[in-house]
Amino acid sequence: MISDPFARTQDSPTSPAEACFAIIPDDVAELPVATKGIYIGGDGDVAIITLNNSAPVTFRNLLAGTVLDVRARAIMATGTTATDMVGLY
Numbered sequence: 001m002i003s004d005p006f007a008r009t010q011d012s013p014t015s016p017a018e019a020c021f022a023i024i025p026d027d028v029a030e031l032p033v034a035t036k037g038i039y040i041g042g043d044g045d046v047a048i049i050t051l052n053n054s055a056p057v058t059f060r061n062l063l064a065g066t067v068l069d070v071r072a073r074a075i076m077a078t079g080t081t082a083t084d085m086v087g088l089y
Helices: none
Strands: 020-022 037-039 044-050 057-062 072-076 086-088
Touching: none
Parallel strands: none
Antiparallel strands: 020 086, 037 086, 044 057, 044 072
């Protein structure tokens, strides 16, 4: 069994992610879980709806390897050109 020295610490939005999932942009469905961050695998734009907004905001010209520190509830297909995104939570 793996030793986890942080097993008894409290999780927070600023602590490192403990899990992740592939993001498939969708104009209707929300993400399965709110993110702490989003890893961008391929250059482009990302249209995000954050936890407290109802309209998307577009982050433009992101480079591959960028990690957006954002609490998102949806990634829109319309306006998103970045690829290979991973949700961190």
